[in-house]
Amino acid sequence: MLLNRIVFFAYLASQTLLSFEMSILIKNILLDQQILDIYIEGNSIKKIGKNITNAADKIIDGKNKAAIPGMVNGHTHAAMTLMRGYADDMHLMPWLEQKIWPLESKLTEEDVYWGTKLACLEMIKTGTSLFFDMYHHFPASLKAIEEMGLRAVLTSACFDFDQPQMAEDYKQTVIKQMKLMQGHSNRIQYALGPHAIYTVSTDLIKWVNDFSKDNGLRIQTHLSETQSEVDNSIQKYGKRPAEYLDSIGFLTSNVSLAHCIHLSDDDIKRLADNGCQVIHNPASNMKLASGNKFRFSDLKNAGVPICIGTDGTASGNNLDMFEAMKLASLNGKVAWEDPTIWNANETFEAATEIAETLTGFKTGKIKEGYLADISLVNLNVPEMVPNFNLISNLVYSANGNVVDTLICDGKLLMENRKVEEEETILFNANKTAYNVVSRLKEA
């Protein structure tokens, strides 16, 4: 264990060292409809222009490629990759109660480690450099994300089901987790993840709220995912979910809310007035039939920042943000009978530029001074030809496989679609998933 720790800190130190030393020069790449060079030093974009001549440790030829910001996946449960395809085509409650929760109860820290590694691998291979995670066994996720090199807001999932002892345990856990974050890279931000108003007591939500304010932590929670959540809230609290959270002072600009499929005008006003962000998860909401009327235009007009997420792969099945963009846009257009909404540019922004507002990381744009989180997209594939409109092709035609190279925090995590350790991760994650199911069957 001690040896593990020493090796791990040595690894961290080497990573930190590398991140300051490494420089990358990307030559002649399509960026903002021009052919430009991008010079990266340490973890940020130092210079963008024509004919940059700075010496660099690594030179990348940008021919037939475009540079775009790494995507932000606004909401996922990374380790649920282990449950991909385990249960589909079911109604929400039997799906949760008969399939997902029993399996989750068998997950160990080691399982979550491999599930998160698989998720990170999938995100790297589909051009996502930043994600908002919410899951159990925090130390395992932390280790996996640290090793994989991605940027993340890592929320510690929280449930107490109105049981005071569970609430107390969570509070102690948070203190421990905060300590565990010390010494970790700046790529990973700790946050709190009270699951939802129907799984977390009012007392614990208030504690999370106070603790996050005292410690400057972000919060993410699920809100108004289904109509029955709204109905139950009205029955229990006499208030809709957003009104209830607002009444206990929970809604602030540090809070992002996943789903928000069933919002009233009053709900939208509360989210806007308090500066909350909203994450739309089209694959999950569609597959579980939670609802298709995500109020994109009303939220946008009210000034609520909108991001896109994949949700966990147990419901959305993959972590490909390109697919999530297309689903968000197409589902929005048809649900509201208006092909002009969720246009290509605003859809792309909800998967890239929104990153800074949602996470505080200075990323989501390719600009001097921003963090070097960049995807290089292969333009020489059928789905990107012709290239009349790069953003249209990315949103409506491409999938994550068009990403050839991913740079996160100034480091090359994938080049020519090759990721270190890929075979090992696939092998171990697959084995782990089957082991979890075996344990459940034996129990």
Added chain:
Amino acid sequence: MLLNRIVFFAYLASQTLLSFEMSILIKNILLDQQILDIYIEGNSIKKIGKNITNAADKIIDGKNKAAIPGMVNGHTHAAMTLMRGYADDMHLMPWLEQKIWPLESKLTEEDVYWGTKLACLEMIKTGTSLFFDMYHHFPASLKAIEEMGLRAVLTSACFDFDQPQMAEDYKQTVIKQMKLMQGHSNRIQYALGPHAIYTVSTDLIKWVNDFSKDNGLRIQTHLSETQSEVDNSIQKYGKRPAEYLDSIGFLTSNVSLAHCIHLSDDDIKRLADNGCQVIHNPASNMKLASGNKFRFSDLKNAGVPICIGTDGTASGNNLDMFEAMKLASLNGKVAWEDPTIWNANETFEAATEIAETLTGFKTGKIKEGYLADISLVNLNVPEMVPNFNLISNLVYSANGNVVDTLICDGKLLMENRKVEEEETILFNANKTAYNVVSRLKEA
């Protein structure tokens, strides 16, 4: 021109010869939840079993791969790849009248040739071996598809806008096209494609109907794509579109109908009673906001065969049938508020097994005696791990990039994701698309 013809027939002869001589043995591949060998001779599947020892010209190692039928794309306009990303986020009529139709008016036979080549390349790279095409400049499409090696039902698009001369021209064109089909491979089937009831006169529809019966040709047309099409039909004919077509004896089991978003109970009964097939095009219907209530369950219960299509890339943006499956299923679930419909297996069947009913080609299944139209899917990628349920992973997680190898008509069209001529096609199609736009601007 004569030289061209000689070269072309020499090419055809060589292809025909090859197709009879070539044999392929796929060893140890995942098929129907077993590890099996598949032996292909000429253009069909000769043997499936364990430890097949037949000598073969080509042996493929199936390790970490699964064999699935090549997909059938039930409805597309292949050459519209040239318009990918040219106009998005618009209402249907201004999109057609201001953007698509003016550009189409500038297309030459050479343009359609390169557009169709690009479409075929994209289909090969995403595991589609058979498609129903409907477009102008038939000889160009024929040449392109013949060269690319795909299987197709090639319908000759037909419009007359109630102008007798246009109708007469079309009839003459059909005679010529029938002659052009002589000497072409059995992979390509000629069919008729009256565009829609609002662009083709009753007289011409009747002629198409008679001609197809006399010559044993299939027909594909657009039906009930938008509510306004239905409203206009009622206004013009006093009948809904399906009732109108039924009243003139048009609906038979040789007829497949694209879209069918706006169907009444009576419409469904007419399609079922006459044995028509229906092709659902979720990307296009969603993006153009044509409607999301495709009546999957009602059509299925009535016994109407259902297929999935991508429509042209001007509206659907890509030709990836894996994506089309996910869109069909997810949109269906959420639109009807039922996560159990369009389950993974029935969605997969609507993209594979349906092929035989829709086209008459003995394909869509991997069985002895069936045509050798087979995709080999790479299981060693994040989106296919874990592999609890192959069909779920294919429908809900994968995209067309999981296809590693495509065999059509017993020939290898792609191996390890490499397709012959790929660079040339991408270069020429891209150049062609820009040339068309230039011509439009000059006009």
